[in-house]
Amino acid sequence: MPGNSLRNFDNPDSVLSAFRLDIEGLSMLDFRSFTPSRLEALMQEMGQPAYRARQLLRWLWRPGVRDFSGMMNLPADLRRRLAKIGAMVSLAPHEIQRSADGTVKYAWTLRDGMIIETVLIPERDHNTICISTQVGCAMGCRFCHTGRMGFRRNLRPSEIAGQVLSVVENLGDRRHVRNLVFMGMGEPLANYRGLTTALSILTDELGLNFSQRRITVSTCGLVPEILRLGHEWDVGLAISLHAPDDEARNRLMPVNKRYPLAELMNACRRYPLSKRRRITFEYLLMAGENDRPEHAVRLAELLRGIPSKINLIPFNPSSGLPFNRPGDAEIQAFQRILTDAGYTAMIRKSKGQDIAAACGQLGGSSV
Numbered sequence: 001m002p003g004n005s006l007r008n009f010d011n012p013d014s015v016l017s018a019f020r021l022d023i024e025g026l027s028m029l030d031f032r033s034f035t036p037s038r039l040e041a042l043m044q045e046m047g048q049p050a051y052r053a054r055q056l057l058r059w060l061w062r063p064g065v066r067d068f069s070g071m072m073n074l075p076a077d078l079r080r081r082l083a084k085i086g087a088m089v090s091l092a093p094h095e096i097q098r099s100a101d102g103t104v105k106y107a108w109t110l111r112d113g114m115i116i117e118t119v120l121i122p123e124r125d126h127n128t129i130c131i132s133t134q135v136g137c138a139m140g141c142r143f144c145h146t147g148r149m150g151f152r153r154n155l156r157p158s159e160i161a162g163q164v165l166s167v168v169e170n171l172g173d174r175r176h177v178r179n180l181v182f183m184g185m186g187e188p189l190a191n192y193r194g195l196t197t198a199l200s201i202l203t204d205e206l207g208l209n210f211s212q213r214r215i216t217v218s219t220c221g222l223v224p225e226i227l228r229l230g231h232e233w234d235v236g237l238a239i240s241l242h243a244p245d246d247e248a249r250n251r252l253m254p255v256n257k258r259y260p261l262a263e264l265m266n267a268c269r270r271y272p273l274s275k276r277r278r279i280t281f282e283y284l285l286m287a288g289e290n291d292r293p294e295h296a297v298r299l300a301e302l303l304r305g306i307p308s309k310i311n312l313i314p315f316n317p318s319s320g321l322p323f324n325r326p327g328d329a330e331i332q333a334f335q336r337i338l339t340d341a342g343y344t345a346m347i348r349k350s351k352g353q354d355i356a357a358a359c360g361q362l363g364g365s366s367v
């Protein structure tokens, strides 16, 4: 059988056995989870010239393509073999909600019935897509709706990069989508392989063709993966800091017990930043928890010497969470201390609150 004559198909170490997918009891390949170089290896294994991998990559990530039959520059026999051994995973829209401020929240149903969310954030002259990397999250931050769901599973690369493809398909236009932020559901660095495979697709010019400089990965502070990411990629880094000392951070973010602030700051100092880049520090302001002037002073000391910008995010009320947003006067006083100390500190206006699409609100009401 020509379709099944691939040498390594059943060898667990082979390229072909990576990224398998179960479809109605059949083990299939999830082509959209292949890095561009894995596609090359696959084409080689299938006895195809190297340029076929580039042709296939372009088709796989072209908006609107659902199957192999229309890939007209691939030989008919190859198209048949591809359809026999694999599939193109796409995300099924479950619900699309539009906020009064233009923010759009997409909920997608995955093959196993789980639901994830992606947010499109309109800015003045471009759009930003906020991407999820896991169903739920294992990090357990006390203030986060996604964290309260607990961890279900990592997303596959096809499900991560697929969020961008699906939003672009829904918009009918790729042009105004400029920035990608990994700030949706889940901890991106806890799904390092899924994240970086998706990055290789998102940044390939035949894939989704985003510049690394327009991509930001946000983390609660997984130190070894921060350093690894810095060495392997040139993407922006955002740290969800939220407290300026171990005592407060331990209380809010269990991850701080594993990687205390001294270690996290050390990793930030060592993160290789290309010219003119800065690390973004997210600081969620919660009344009575971390919003006092002495916290701001400690924060200024903590970040000394790190090229940084600080995003102050007033807490977004989320059902059942025991925190409150500070008053405007407290928020401004906090900002003032940081700007007086020479930092760029912006107060982030939360978008999409009316549809629960703002930071920390993702996770859905039904999951």
Ligand code: SAH
Residues within 6 Å of the ligand: 143, 144, 145, 182, 183, 184, 185, 186, 187, 188, 218, 219, 220, 238, 239, 240, 282, 284, 313, 314, 315, 316, 317, 318, 358, 359, 360, 361
């Ligand atoms: N797990 C990664 C990526 C998710 S980013 C991380 O934590 O960095 C989601 C951002 O929203 C994080 O900065 C998170 O701390 C913040 N956040 C969580 N709950 C929030 C809430 N209730 N209000 C505002 N921001 C929140």
Ligand code: SF4
Residues within 6 Å of the ligand: 137, 138, 139, 140, 141, 144, 145, 146, 147, 148, 184, 185, 186, 187, 219, 220, 240
């Ligand atoms: Fe996970 Fe980030 Fe939420 Fe913490 S803030 S629980 S790391 S998604």
